[in-house]
Amino acid sequence: MRVSRADREELDALRRLAGNTPPLAAMKEWKRAHDLTGGEIIQAATAWAERKKSAHELVTVAQCVKRYLTAKTAAGIQTADNHGHIFNDLTRDMGERMLHEVTSRQLDVWLAKREKPGTRLTYRKWVVALWRWAQKQHYLDRTRLTEAEHTQTVKQPDMEVGIIDAETYGRLLGHFHRLHPDYLPALVLAGFAGMRRSEIHDQKWDDINLAGGHLRVTKGKRGTPSRRLVPLCPAAVEWLMLAPDRTEWVCGNLALDRIRNIARDAKYDLPENCFRHAYISHRVAQTGNIAETSLIAGNSPDIVRRHYLELVTKEAGETWFNLSPAAVAKIEAGGDVEPMPATNGKAGVA
Numbered sequence: 001m002r003v004s005r006a007d008r009e010e011l012d013a014l015r016r017l018a019g020n021t022p023p024l025a026a027m028k029e030w031k032r033a034h035d036l037t038g039g040e041i042i043q044a045a046t047a048w049a050e051r052k053k054s055a056h057e058l059v060t061v062a063q064c065v066k067r068y069l070t071a072k073t074a075a076g077i078q079t080a081d082n083h084g085h086i087f088n089d090l091t092r093d094m095g096e097r098m099l100h101e102v103t104s105r106q107l108d109v110w111l112a113k114r115e116k117p118g119t120r121l122t123y124r125k126w127v128v129a130l131w132r133w134a135q136k137q138h139y140l141d142r143t144r145l146t147e148a149e150h151t152q153t154v155k156q157p158d159m160e161v162g163i164i165d166a167e168t169y170g171r172l173l174g175h176f177h178r179l180h181p182d183y184l185p186a187l188v189l190a191g192f193a194g195m196r197r198s199e200i201h202d203q204k205w206d207d208i209n210l211a212g213g214h215l216r217v218t219k220g221k222r223g224t225p226s227r228r229l230v231p232l233c234p235a236a237v238e239w240l241m242l243a244p245d246r247t248e249w250v251c252g253n254l255a256l257d258r259i260r261n262i263a264r265d266a267k268y269d270l271p272e273n274c275f276r277h278a279y280i281s282h283r284v285a286q287t288g289n290i291a292e293t294s295l296i297a298g299n300s301p302d303i304v305r306r307h308y309l310e311l312v313t314k315e316a317g318e319t320w321f322n323l324s325p326a327a328v329a330k331i332e333a334g335g336d337v338e339p340m341p342a343t344n345g346k347a348g349v350a
Contacts, residue, residue: 056138061102062095064134071133078219079126081253082198086126099139104150117154124151161307162271163278166319170328172263177242177325180262185243186255187275189215192236192321194279194297203250210237217298230296235324242325278320280308286317 003011011023018026030041037044059067065087072079080087093110094102107127114120131148134140169191176184189195189203193215202219209215213232232240240246263270271277276297284293284304293308294301312320 056100056140059099059134059139060095061097061099062091064099064130064139065091065095067137068130068133078198078202081201083126086123087130089123090127090130099134100141102147104147107148107151111151120154124148124153127151160272161277161281161311162274163281163311164270164274165278165312166282166316166323167331168268169275169278169320170323170331172268173239173323173325174328174332175266176259176262177239180258181242181244183251183255183259183262185240186251187259188236188239189250190256190259190275191279192233192239193230194276194283195230196276196298197256199298200256201251201253205246205248205250208232208240208250210240213237228295228298233321235322235327238324277308280304281311282317282320284308284317285310285312285314286321288314 014023014026021029033041033044069080069084069087090110094106111120111124111127114123128146128148128151131140131146135142135146140146172187173184173191176187186200189200195203195217199217199219203215204218207216207218210232213234215230215232217228217230260270280293280297283296284290287293290301290304290309294304297304
């Protein structure tokens with residue numbers, strides 16, 4: 001086969017252009033790039049060069065966590081108060097690592113230490129939120145999914161509704177009144193108002209109307225009616241009147257945790273979130289009013305219908321809301337608490 005002069009000149013030009021790279025290897029690399037970019041090699045290379053120019057700021061995981069929580073607090077969002085333990089765990093285990101070097105595999109190993117699927121999902125949710133925020137702050141590449149978003153998710157199991165009965169709650173009220181009165185208001189709001197942990201910790205006495213028999217939630221969970229009105233049964237009012245200090249905040253931000261620890265030491269077996277679950281279960285049993293119960297609890301009627309119906313009897317519901325100090329004293333003396341008759345379908349609102 002004869003090679004024309006023009007072919008030789010073109011081959012020589014190709015060799016000069018390829019430099020130290022053999023022309024065949026250069027063409028193979030071009031072909032691969034062409035296929036990967038759908039023929040838009042120049043556009044893809046230009047975009048890559050632009051990304052390299054805008055290098056992200058290098059921060060450690062600990063630095064990113066601190067800046068993230070500071071920004072949320074400044075915006076009036078209680079991420080640090082409500083979920084600080086998650087970020088404390090992350091900082092303890094990965095704080096010294098450079099954020100951009102953390103891989104999804106490393107995060108998966110860390111998340112897998114949370115045995116309960118619900119806990120793991122919650123941890124993953126906030127890790128993804130942190131990484132996305134970091135991306136917006138130019139701490140990470142903004143042109144692709146973050147490593148946190150590549151972590152594995154797990155199936156959320158059906159919600160387990162563990163509750164306690166009226167006798168157990170009554171004995172707890174008596175125990176805390178005698179030995180730990182500072183935690184009594186938090187225990188009352190947990191079982192007689194069904195408030196969430198974060199809501200109880202943020203509740204102010206100024207938003208509790210003992211004379212009127214109701215309270216206004218000082219700061220509700222995000223996405224729920226933030227200033228909803230919650231009725232207080234006469235028994236709840238009596239217990240709250242026994243609080244040693246009714247100024248400023250109802251309790252500290254670890255009150256519910258301390259209550260669980262104290263109860264455990266006193267040999268009480270308390271299911272997770274049992275006070276709120278018990279409140280909703282007993283109230284809907286007593287009143288039969290799903291819509292009103294869901295409004296007061298700050299969740300949906302569907303949640304009440306699917307998880308809380310028929311867990312206790314109407315009589316048990318009436319007994320729960322009749323756990324006054326006198327009724328509890330009777331239980332502790334070995335007697336039975338008398339059920340309180342329902343009044344207009346409401347839980348004994350004063």
